[in-house]
Amino acid sequence: xxRYLGLGRPEVVPADAQGRLDVGALDEALGREQxxxxxxxxxxxNVHSGAFDPSEDAVRLAHQHGAWVHVDGAFGLFAxxxxxxxxxxAGYAGADSRGTDAHKTLxxxxxxxxxxxxxxxxxxxxxxxxGDYLIQDESGDPFERVPELSRRARALPVWALLRSVGRTGVxxxxxxxxxxxxxxxxxxxxxxxxxxxxxxxxxQVCAAFGSDEHTQDVVRRVLEDGTAWxxxxxxxxxxxxRISVSNWSTAATDVERSLEAxxxxxxxxxxxx
Numbered sequence: 424x425x426r427y428l429g430l431g432r433p434e435v436v437p438a439d440a441q442g443r444l445d446v447g448a449l450d451e452a453l454g455r456e457q458x459x460x461x462x463x464x465x466x467x468x469n470v471h472s473g474a475f476d477p478s479e480d481a482v483r484l485a486h487q488h489g490a491w492v493h494v495d496g497a498f499g500l501f502a503x504x505x506x507x508x509x510x511x512x513a514g515y516a517g518a519d520s521r522g523t524d525a526h527k528t529l530x531x532x533x534x535x536x537x538x539x540x541x542x543x544x545x546x547x548x549x550x551x552x553x554g555d556y557l558i559q560d561e562s563g564d565p566f567e568r569v570p571e572l573s574r575r576a577r578a579l580p581v582w583a584l585l586r587s588v589g590r591t592g593v594x595x596x597x598x599x600x601x602x603x604x605x606x607x608x609x610x611x612x613x614x615x616x617x618x619x620x621x622x623x624x625x626x627q628v629c630a631a632f633g634s635d636e637h638t639q640d641v642v643r644r645v646l647e648d649g650t651a652w653x654x655x656x657x658x659x660x661x662x663x664x665r666i667s668v669s670n671w672s673t674a675a676t677d678v679e680r681s682l683e684a685x686x687x688x689x690x691x692x693x694x695x696x
Contacts, residue, residue, distance in 0.1 A: 468499020473627030479514030644688035
């Protein structure tokens with residue numbers, strides 16, 4: 424998105440072992456950019472570890488430097504709906520803009536994204552388009568808020584889901600997904616040779632099975648097994664099995680069946696099936 428806006432490649436600020444932003448390093452980076460406008464992008468839920476950036480300190484610091492703060496909360500922003508997990512999102516409300524993917528948690532169609540911008544004037548100035556043939560409405564038009572002029576009514580399935588289950592329903596869903604992630608982590612810890620690599624604070628679990636080759640072999644075998652879909656990835660220089668618990672229909676029995684498939688895959692001899 425930064426390149427899409429013509430801002431070039433982002434500067435990657437150092438993070439800790441879980442992928443959480445180093446606020447001191449952010450202060451140094453912003454100090455080097457005092458002569459130019461800056462955008463600080465925080466994460467609500469690291470794609471591998473599920474970790475949340477220390478947003479309260481980061482937002483305050485970024486605003487002290489005059490930077491715009493955006494939160495990439497593809498799946499993590501929905502933690503705010505949970506009474507037991509909303510502490511993870513403390514401070515993100517102070518950001519200038521936030522984005523999330525409704526399909527990752529609410530299980531609506533893939534292209535249902537949500538952008539929340541504090542300053543409607545800034546949003547209209549960056550996304551709005553004009554033409555004599557376009558009828559302007561005083562209340563505003565959708566094409567003033569997104570890059571597209573023509574699209575289907577993506578908001579409808581999101582509205583219908585939220586209208587149906589409410590905040591309590593979304594909170595219950597998020598807590599259930601997080602509990603399943605904890606169960607996955609506990610089950611993986613009991614598989615010989617398996618190592619859970621992240622602090623499981625939300626819905627993401629990353630595991631390795633010794634060498635990169637063996638981990639990749641386990642990923643291949645569990646996918647060929649067909650019981651569950653878990654992707655392989657690389658995190659902090661290692662091949663990993665990445666589990667992202669996101670399906671609303673996942674039950675405790677599904678988690679156990681998936682763990683059993685992982686036990687079979689980890690115990691199988693090396694090489695092709």
